Amino acid sequence: MSTSVTLSAATRQNLLSLQDTAALTSTTQNRLATGLKVSSALDSPVNFFTAQALQGRSGDLNALLDSISNGVQTIQAANQGITSIQKLIDSAKSTANQALSTQITTTGTATNAYAPADGTITFYVNGGDAKSVTIAEDTTIDQAIAALNDEAGSKIFAKDKSGEKIVMNASADVEFADTDSQTLLGFTAGTGTAPDYGDATAKPTVPQASELTVSGVDGRRKLAEQYNSILTQITQLAKDASFNGVNLISNGDPSNRLHIAFNEKDTANLDVQGQDLTSDGLNLAAIGPNSGSGSVINGQGNFLLDGDIKTTLTTLGNATDNLRAASSTFGSNLSVVQNRQDFTKRLVNILDTGAANLTNADLNEEAANSQALSTRQSLGISALSLANQAQQGILQLLR
Known part of the structure; x- marks a missing residue:
């Protein structure tokens, strides 16, 4: 004996339409809830895996931004150190000139x-x-x-x-x-x-x-002591101009360099070489009782000879030239790093936007779809009711 229910073609078509509408409603509600039109590889394999790759690179570049930011701060610390050292050099020049004008x-x-x-x-x-x-x-x-x-x-x-x-x-x-x-x-x-x-x-x-x-002798001796004190401050300042443990102006050794990677494979990078801008690195010799500045002349010291003071001023001028050259080098490096930092930020935004375009749902469109599907479902139910009215008429005849 058959147990199946026989449905008319109209009723079956209306049922299929209601099932399709329910499936579309479920999909639309999921998109509204997650904000994604592609939430798994089943939705769209190409879009899903392409978006995953874009987001992965974006994450790698975001991690590099922290390192690049530290590099910017390290170079700025070095540049600030150079600016402060130059002020000390100017003070040392003033001291030497004062000694030169002190008549013995x-x-x-x-x-x-x-x-x-x-x-x-x-x-x-x-x-x-x-x-x-x-x-x-x-x-x-x-x-x-x-x-x-x-x-x-x-x-x-x-x-x-x-x-x-x-x-x-x-x-x-x-x-x-x-x-x-x-x-x-x-x-x-x-x-x-x-x-x-x-x-x-x-x-x-x-x-x-x-x-x-x-x-004049005691006056020049005291000025020599002031000069030596300034040299000590130059060295101490250079050693303090560090950021996150990296100092670019207290050691000119080739191993003292700042390495900054600009991409996830480190195929684009910049090495900023450290320089020795301490008093020794600038060839600024302390003035002692038995030594001249830059050369030993018959054992005189403490700014006794005008020639020694003029040699000191020449050495200070050379130190200023070295500081300006170092500042120019660090400034150029800083410009490069900041440019790459801005580029990386914009590239990360482009990658995130590209991934979003592949997977994100248009919530306005999905909201409209939800309203349309709701109306379609109501109409489908009404159509199913109308399709069943013919069978209800036969039931009335049997009664």
């Missing part, structure tokens, strides 16, 4: 009248080579003064108004090698501590005579 003089009049006697007078001018003049009992004061000035290379000795005493008026630090040299000229023998401005071992001197006053 040795002045005074002998207490005793010149009394010619056999002997040798030995003295040093600004710690240079020994100057020696031999006088005899018949050497007049004028002859002695002429010989001393000739040996010194400038007129630093003269006689007072009485014509009997030696007067010193030198634009330099004049020191005597022994007390006999002082007393032969009528000065008193120096007592106390011998000056150590020059190389005391190579040029032993005696304490300055009480009549002589040396000015």
Whole structure:
């Protein structure tokens, strides 16, 4: 005996239409809920896997953006360090110029009248080579003064108004090698501590005579100490100009470099080479009591010689040139990195947009579809009802 139900063609067609409408309604509701028109490979294999690839690359580039951002900050830290070091260099130049303008003089009049006697007078001018003049009992004061000035290379000795005493008026630090040299000229023998401005071992001197006053030496020595302090600050500042443990201006070793990858395969990258911009790296030597700046001249130091100070200023000028060159290099690298950073951000946006275009649903369209399907379902139910009315008429006849 058959158990199947016989449906008319109209009823069966209406049922199929209602089933299709229900399936479409389910799909539309899923898209509205997830916002995706392709949520799995079953929906559209090509779109799904293409979008996955685009999103994967976008994620890789997003991870690189953090590294690129750190690179930007590291270069900016180095550039800020260079700017601050230049200010210290300018301060060092000011100190050196102040030392150069500080005049060194040795002045005074002998207490005793010149009394010619056999002997040798030995003295040093600004710690240079020994100057020696031999006088005899018949050497007049004028002859002695002429010989001393000739040996010194400038007129630093003269006689007072009485014509009997030696007067010193030198634009330099004049020191005597022994007390006999002082007393032969009528000065008193120096007592106390011998000056150590020059190389005391190579040029032993005696304490300055009480009549002589040396000015400018202590001032230049203090300025040399200030200069050395600035050099220390330059080195400390360079070592502090780091970001995330990377310092590009305190070590010029080839291994000290910043590597920045611009793509996920590291086939596009930039290596920023570190430089040594400490005082040593800039060839700025400290000024000591027995050394000149840039060269050792007879052991003088502490800005005693104008020539040493001018050498120091030249070295500072070279340091400024090096800083400007380094700043230009880092600035160029920074421009490249920032440009790639902006490019990567835009590329990530393009990849995300492309993936979204392949998988995201148009919610406005899906909302309209939902309303249309709801209407279609209502109409389908009404059509099914009409299709069944013929069978209901036969039922009425049987009653």
